[in-house]
Every structure is written in C-alpha cells, then in structure tokens.
Amino acid sequence: xxxxxxAGRPSRPPSPKQNVxxxxxxxxxxxxxxxxEDRPANLPAKPADEAQKHRQQYEEMVVQAKKRELKEAQRRxxxxxxxxxxxxxxxxxxxxxxxxxxxxxxxxxxxxxxxxLWWQGIPPSVRGRVWSLAIGNELNITHELFDxxxxxxxxxxxxxxxxxxxxxxxxxxxxxxxxxxxxxxxKLDISRTFPNLCIFQQGGPYHxxxxxxxxxxxxxxxxxxxxxxxxxxxxxxxxxxxTADAFIAFSNLLNxxxxxxxxxxxxxxxxxxxxxxxxxxxxxLPKLFAHFxxxxxxxxxxxxxxxxxxxxxxxxLDLACRIWDVFCRDGEEFxxxxxxxxxxxxxxxxxxxxxxxIAQFLTRLPxxxxxxxxxxxxxxxxxxxxxxxxxxxxxxxxxxxxEQEKGSPSLRH
Amino acid sequence: xxxTYDFLxxxxxxxxxxxxxxxxxHQFIENKFKQDSNHTIGVEFGxxxxxxxxxxxxxxxxxxxxxxxFRSVTRSYYRGAAGALLVYDITSRETYNSLAAWxxxxxxxxxxxxxxxxxGNKKDLDPEREVTFLEASRFxxxxxxxxxxxxxxxxxxxxxxxxxxxxTILNKIxxxxxxxERMGSGIQYGxxxxxxLRQPRSAQxxxxxxxxx
Numbered sequence: 111x112x113x114x115x116x117a118g119r120p121s122r123p124p125s126p127k128q129n130v131x132x133x134x135x136x137x138x139x140x141x142x143x144x145x146x147e148d149r150p151a152n153l154p155a156k157p158a159d160e161a162q163k164h165r166q167q168y169e170e171m172v173v174q175a176k177k178r179e180l181k182e183a184q185r186r187x188x189x190x191x192x193x194x195x196x197x198x199x200x201x202x203x204x205x206x207x208x209x210x211x212x213x214x215x216x217x218x219x220x221x222x223x224x225x226x227l228w229w230q231g232i233p234p235s236v237r238g239r240v241w242s243l244a245i246g247n248e249l250n251i252t253h254e255l256f257d258x259x260x261x262x263x264x265x266x267x268x269x270x271x272x273x274x275x276x277x278x279x280x281x282x283x284x285x286x287x288x289x290x291x292x293x294x295x296x297k298l299d300i301s302r303t304f305p306n307l308c309i310f311q312q313g314g315p316y317h318x319x320x321x322x323x324x325x326x327x328x329x330x331x332x333x334x335x336x337x338x339x340x341x342x343x344x345x346x347x348x349x350x351x352x353t354a355d356a357f358i359a360f361s362n363l364l365n366x367x368x369x370x371x372x373x374x375x376x377x378x379x380x381x382x383x384x385x386x387x388x389x390x391x392x393x394x395l396p397k398l399f400a401h402f403x404x405x406x407x408x409x410x411x412x413x414x415x416x417x418x419x420x421x422x423x424x425x426x427l428d429l430a431c432r433i434w435d436v437f438c439r440d441g442e443e444f445x446x447x448x449x450x451x452x453x454x455x456x457x458x459x460x461x462x463x464x465x466x467x468i469a470q471f472l473t474r475l476p477x478x479x480x481x482x483x484x485x486x487x488x489x490x491x492x493x494x495x496x497x498x499x500x501x502x503x504x505x506x507x508x509x510x511x512x513e514q515e516k517g518s519p520s521l522r523h
Numbered sequence: 524x525x526x527t528y529d530f531l532x533x534x535x536x537x538x539x540x541x542x543x544x545x546x547x548x549h550q551f552i553e554n555k556f557k558q559d560s561n562h563t564i565g566v567e568f569g570x571x572x573x574x575x576x577x578x579x580x581x582x583x584x585x586x587x588x589x590x591x592x593f594r595s596v597t598r599s600y601y602r603g604a605a606g607a608l609l610v611y612d613i614t615s616r617e618t619y620n621s622l623a624a625w626x627x628x629x630x631x632x633x634x635x636x637x638x639x640x641x642x643g644n645k646k647d648l649d650p651e652r653e654v655t656f657l658e659a660s661r662f663x664x665x666x667x668x669x670x671x672x673x674x675x676x677x678x679x680x681x682x683x684x685x686x687x688x689x690x691t692i693l694n695k696i697x698x699x700x701x702x703x704e705r706m707g708s709g710i711q712y713g714x715x716x717x718x719x720l721r722q723p724r725s726a727q728x729x730x731x732x733x734x735x736x
Contacts, residue, residue, distance in 0.1 A: 291617065295590065298541045298562075305559035338540070338590045339564045377595045414565030414596065423561060466583050469568045 144171055200233050207236040215243055219439075228439060229485075231432045238350035244438035245362050253354040256326060263325030267293065292336045296324045303341040304427075310345055319353045320344055323360055330361060337373045339418030340364070346422045346434065368442035372417055382511050383417075384409045386504040387446045393495045394450050398457050405465040409449075412472035417445055424473075429481040443493060443500040451488030528572050528581040528713035530703070532692055533603055534685070535633065537625050538610035539618040540589030543644040546675035547610065548586045551685050556676050563588045566600055575689045581713060582685060591621075594628070601632035605701075605709030606639070606688040611659075613643045613672065614651040619659070626666060634709065636701060639668050640688045646674040 146168040149156055156164070206227065211218050218224050232240050270293060300320050301311050309316045323344045328336050343363065347356040364373055371379040387409050392399040402408075415424055420437065422430045437444045452475070453460065460468055493500050536544045545567060549557040552569045569584040585604070587597040607629050611618040622641070629637055641663045643654065656672060663670035669687055673680040695701040696710070703710040 291591075295540055302560060302562045305561070335592075337592050338562055338588060375592050375595055380596070410596070410599070411566060418564045423564065466568060466570045470570070473565075473567045 144168065144175060203227060203230070204233045204235055207233065207240065212236065212239060212243075219243070225439075228435060231481075232435045234350070234431075237431065237435070238347075238355070241347075241350060241434065241438050242355055242359050245359050247358055247362055249358075249362055249365060251330075251358045251361055255330075256354045256357045259326035259329040259357075260322050262329040263322070266329070267325065292328060293325070295338070296321065296328075296336050296341070299338060299341045300324070303345050310341075310348075316345070316348050319348050319356070322353060323348065323357050326357055327361060327364075331364075334364070334370075334373055337375070337418075339415075339423075340373065342419040342422045346420070346427075346430065350431075366442065368417070368445070372414075378511065378515075379508075380410070380414075382504065382507050383446075384413060385507050386500065387413065387449065389495050389503050389507075390446065390450060390491075390493060390500070391453070394491055395453055395457060398453060398461055401461050402468070405468065407465055407468050411469055413449060415473060416449055420445065421448065424475050425484075426477065426479060426481075429479060429484060432481055432485070446500065447491050447493055448484075448488055450491040451484055454491060455484060455487040526572060526581065528579040530578065530693070530696075531581045531583060531711040531713050532605040532689060533709040534582050534584045534688070535601060535604045535607040535629065536584060536586045536610060537597075537607055537629060538589060538642075539591075539612075539615075539621050539625075542589065542610045542612040542615070542618050543675045544589060544608075544610050545586050547608065547642065547644060547673065547681055547684070548584055550675045550678050550681045551584075554678070556678070565593070565596065571685075573686060573689060575686060575693055578693060579713070580689050580693070582689060584685075598628060598632050601629060603707040603709045604629075604633040604637055605692050607633065607637055608642050608684055608688065609639050609668065610642045610644050611654070612645050613654050613659075614645055614648050616653040619654045622662065623666075626668075634707060636695075637709070638688055638691045638695070640684050640691075641668045641670045642680075642684050643670070643672040644675060646672040646679055647676045 146165065148161075155161075211224055211227075228240075300317065303310050303320065305311065308314055310320050311317060320341065324336055324341060327334075327340070327344075344356065344360050347359050347363075350356075351359060363369060368383065370376075371383065388399070391402075391409070420430070421433050424430075425433065433444070433448050437448075452472075456471070460471070463471065495503055498506070536548055538544055540562065545563050546557050546560055548567075548569045549555070549560075552571055563586060565588055567586045569586065570582060571584075572579055572581045574580075585600050587593075587600060609622060609625055609629065611622055613619075626639065629639060641659065643656070643659050659672075660670050662668075669691065671680045671684050671687070673684055675681060692701065692710070696703060701708060701710065703712065
C-alpha cells in the first residue's frame with residue numbers, strides 16, 4: 111500500500127544509482143545519438159529492400175526523437191515560467207506586505223485584500239513580523255523581562271551543574287527534583303526537536319537560542335513549566351524571529367486559552383475541546399465520523415500531537431508554517447479546522463481502514479502532503495453547526511461540563 | 524489488509540521520558556534503530572503479527588509519551604491492555620526510581636492481570652550504567668514482573684521482550700487464568716478463528732456484482 115510506504119520513512123539521501131538516473135533525465139536528449147550505419151565492410155551488404163526498410167525505420171525514429179525533444183523543451187520552458195511566476199508573485203507579495211500592509215497594520219490587517227493574500231501564505235521574509243503582530247503582546251513582555259528571566263535560568267543551570275539540587279525555595283510547590291528533571295528534559299528534548307534539520311542540536315547554530323527560550327519560559331511561568339511539545343513551537347518561532355521576539359511570541363501564544371488548557375494538561379478542558387471538535391467532525395464528515403466511532407477511534411489519539419505542536423511535528427515544515435499563518439490570525443478554531451481538512455483529504459482511505467491503521471496513519475501522516483491540496487480541503491470545511499460557531503459550541507460544552515461537575519460530585523473520581 | 528491471526532493483543536509501552544520506548548517499538552517493527560528520533564507527544568502506534576507457540580498473534584502496540592505531566596492523558600490509553608513493556612534506562616537511576624508509579628498505573632488502570640515485562644534499555648551503554656542487573660531483577664521478582672535488559676540500538680533482546688510477553692499471555696489463556704471473552708481483557712479473537720464463518724461471504728464476493736458507478 112503506497113500510503114503506508116510513504117508514511118514514517120525518514121527521507122534518505124538518494125542512492126548513487128538514483129542520482130545517475132536523475133542526471134541523465136536532465137541531459138539534453140539528442141538525435142545525434144541515432145546513427146544509421148551500414149554493415150561493416152567484412153560482412154555481406156544488406157539487400158536493397160532491407161536497407162530501404164532500415165532507412166525508413168531510422169527516419170521514423172529521428173522524427174520521434176525530435177518530437178520528444180520538442181516536448182521536453184516545452185515542458186522545461188513551462189516549468190521555468192511557472193517558477194518565475196511563483197517567484198514574481200512572492201516578490202510582489204513581499205512588496206505589498208512591506209510597503210502597504212505592515213506600515214498600516216491596524217487599519218489594513220482585517221481587510222478583504224489582506225485576508226486573501228494572507229491565506230496564500232505569508233512570504234518567509236516578513237512571516238516573523240506578521241506573526242508577532244497577529245499574536246500580539248497582551249502580556250506586555252519586554253526585552254528586559256526576557257533578559258531577566260534568561261539570567262535567572264542561567265543561574266539555575268549553573269547551580270544545578272555545580273552544587274546539585276540545593277536551590278533557594280522561591281517557587282513554592284515545586285520541588286528541586288522536579289525542576290531539575292524539567293531542566294534535564296529540556297536538554298534531552300532539544301536534541302530531539304527537528305533532528306533532521308541539524309540546527310537545534312548541541313553544536314548547531316540555533317541550539318543556544320532554543321535552550322534560552324525554554325529555560326527563560328520556565329522562570330517566567332513556573333506554574334506551567336516545561337511541557338513536551340513546547341520545544342517544537344519555540345523552534346518554529348526561532349526560525350522566523352530573533353530570540354527575544356521569539357520569546358515574546360512564544361509566551362503570548364502559550365497564553366491563549368486553548369494552548370493553556372493543553373500545556374497545563376487540564377484533562378477535563380481538553381476533553382471539552384475534543385467534544386467541540388467532534389461536533390464539527392460529525393457535521394462535516396458524518397460517514398467518517400460514524401466509522402471512527404465504530405472503531406473506537408477517539409480524537410485525542412491524533413489531536414493531542416497536532417494541537418500541542420501546532421502541526422509542526424506532523425506536517426512538512428513549509429505547510430506547518432502556512433497553517434501557523436492562518437492560526438495566528440484566526441486563533442484556535444483554525445487548528446481544529448485544519449484537523450478536519452486533513453481528515454477530509456484522506457476520507458476515502460480512512461473509511462477503508464481499521465482502528466490500528468487509522469491510528470498509525472494519523473499519528474504519522476505521509477511526508478509529502480501537498481500544501482495546496484490540504485488548503486483546498488480546509489476551505490471546504492464548514493465551521494458552523496446548527497448556526498453555531500466554534501466559540502459558541504465550545505462555550506456551551508464548557509458550561510455543560512461545569513454544571514455536570516457541580517451537579518454530581520459523587521460521580522467524579 | 525488481508526491479515527489473519529488467532530488473537531489480537533493490546534500492548535502498552537510505558538516508562539519515563541527518554542528511556543527509548545519509541546526506539547524499542549521501531550526496532551521491533553522495522554528491525555533497525557531509529558536515528559533522528561522525535562519525542563512522542565500523546566501516543567504513537569505500531570503493529571506486527573508474530574508467531575508464538577503455533578499461534579499467530581497480532582500485537583497492537585500503544586507507545587505512550589513519557590513526561591510525568593502527560594500521565595493524566597496517557598492513563599486513558601491503558602484501558603483494556605493485555606500486556607505492557609515497562610521501560611527504564613539503565614544509565615539513569617531517576618527513570619528506574621519511577622518504575623513503581625508506572626507499575627501502579629498499569630495494574631490499576633489496565634487490569635490487575637496485565638502481563639508486564641520490565642525492560643532495562645540502553646544495554647549497549649554499559650560503561651555509563653547506574654542500575655545493576657541484580658538490583659533490577661530483584662525489583663522484578665518482588666513485583667512479579669518478567670525482566671530483560673534490552674538495546675534498541677543493537678536490537679538485543681527487543682524481539683524477545685515482546686514475544687516473551689505475548690507467550691505469557693497465551694499460556695495464561697491456555698491455563699484458563701485469562702479469559703479472552705471478558706470485557707477489557709485486551710484480547711480479541713482474530714480473523715483466523717472466524718475464517719470458516721467468513722468463507723461463504725467471501726465466495727459471494729467473487730460473484731459478479733452490479734457496478735455502483
């Protein structure tokens with residue numbers, strides 16, 4: 111099965127054999143490779159009719175080869191034009207973002223035109239700035255605050271590496287052992303964050319930045335601390351922003367209600383999010399929804415990874431960044447809409463799978479997901495259920511679960 | 524998906540972060556070491572059909588996240604597991620110290636009868652060892668666990684760990700100690716035992732059918 115083969119295989123450098131084949135493909139095909147020769151002089155000559163037949167065949171072959179060459183040339187020209195067109199449109203988009211949108215952010219960001227441009231993906235050169243603006247800085251974090259948190263984190267690392275676990279007791283409720291464990295875990299997880307990019311690992315150019323942001327955050331929010339999944343979010347931000355700005359975006363992003371619910375591992379609230387997701391799942395994909403129900407495939411199985419890492423671990427990085435583009439603008443709703451888009455894209459395959467194959471497929475998506483197809487699928491997802499929007503559905507479910515808790519305390523474990 | 528098997532067992536892989544749970548699973552499924560490994564967020568899956576004592580058994584393996592904080596989430600995956608690999612890292616005493624907590628979770632949330640094999644992973648890093656074989660085997664004995672030291676890197680004892688656990692479950696089924704019919708046993712009868720029932724239906728499928736398109 112093709113999708114199984116593609117899924118989860120680390121992309122290896124092509125073998126030498128493949129390389130040779132590839133190179134040949136790009137070499138100009140030439141008709142000069144076809145030469146009609148008579149028999150060697152030491153052999154009897156061909157009969158005239160045979161020679162005539164061969165000449166004819168030869169000419170046909172030349173014609174075919176020329177046709178192929180022409181076609182190939184046209185294909186390459188088209189490819190070249192396409193590449194130019196894409197580059198030009200990115201170039202134009204960069205100009206529009208830099209000259210028109212960013213200087214007039216407050217008035218323009220929610221306009222129709224900007225929304226359309228936004229949906230097509232923010233050019234990488236302005237992406238970081240747009241994300242920062244869209245995420246905002248509700249927490250009013252300054253560069254100085256980042257420096258203070260970072261200095262504190264560094265002090266802690268030093269005291270752990272020299273004196274062991276003897277640390278002042280400033281964060282009540284957190285034992286030194288816990289904190290040490292989380293520092294150890296940060297170190298361990300950094301080595302396991304986008305390992306194939308080889309830039310965040312020990313000795314890599316972004317290792318210290320990633321370490322700084324995660325360390326500073328545990329000092330800024332000791333009540334949340336370090337939770338697995340954070341390293342992916344910080345890493346994606348670092349790829350687009352300077353360290354201090356990445357920290358500001360990181361802290362504000364995690365402060366959003368959905369992210370707080372997940373990173374505090376508030377299981378009850380997470381279940382409410384999953385329940386809201388299922389409302390829209392049933393609405394959009396009733397057949398697949400029934401199939402999942404029948405197979406006991408609950409949404410937490412695939413959503414936890416997707417929501418915790420904001421798709422940066424499960425989707426190709428380019429595509430993940432485009433999801434982030436719209437997520438920064440539209441908020442949590444878009445994360446769940448994306449999930450439905452992915453399910454929709456693979457609806458046919460998924461309805462033919464059993465529990466274990468669905469679970470394996472969704473926790474290890476194919477590596478070469480085409481961004482455009484994913485976005486087309488997302489577009490077709492309706493985020494309305496019986497005239498209720500995401501936020502309303504979620505709020506209603508939250509109310510229900512609160513009332514349930516109050517109403518039947520004996521049922522709680 | 525034309526798999527046939529006699530039984531399906533739900534397996535868990537549990538233990539602290541960084542002990543090599545996903546690498547053990549990968550080694551078992553793919554027969555090689557997973558370089559460039561990510562940390563698991565939530566849960567990942569693997570499955571393989573193995574032959575144990577003349578029976579074909581499909582293992583459905585749930586590989587869980589290791590961070591303490593995720594426990595409230597991963598706990599919900601324990602239900603109905605028939606077997607578990609409880610993993611620690613022989614070069615980290617901390618991961619060994621938390622074994623008791625993981626074991627309690629497994630026995631209370633999955634089933635008191637869950638068959639658990641203790642795996643001291645990273646056997647290949649012997650010079651950095653912090654937990655001796657003797658100490659861990661004593662812990663295993665006291666808690667009625669099977670025990671192996673494994674290496675997801677070299678593959679040593681990896682297959683054995685999964686097979687040993689499966690074999691023990693089969694023995695318990697044979698002896699009547701485990702009842703596959705009981706709800707939440709983590710055991711299901713597979714297609715093979717239903718084959719005879721299914722044959723008429725598959726014969727029907729060969730007959731020409733009106734095309735839906």
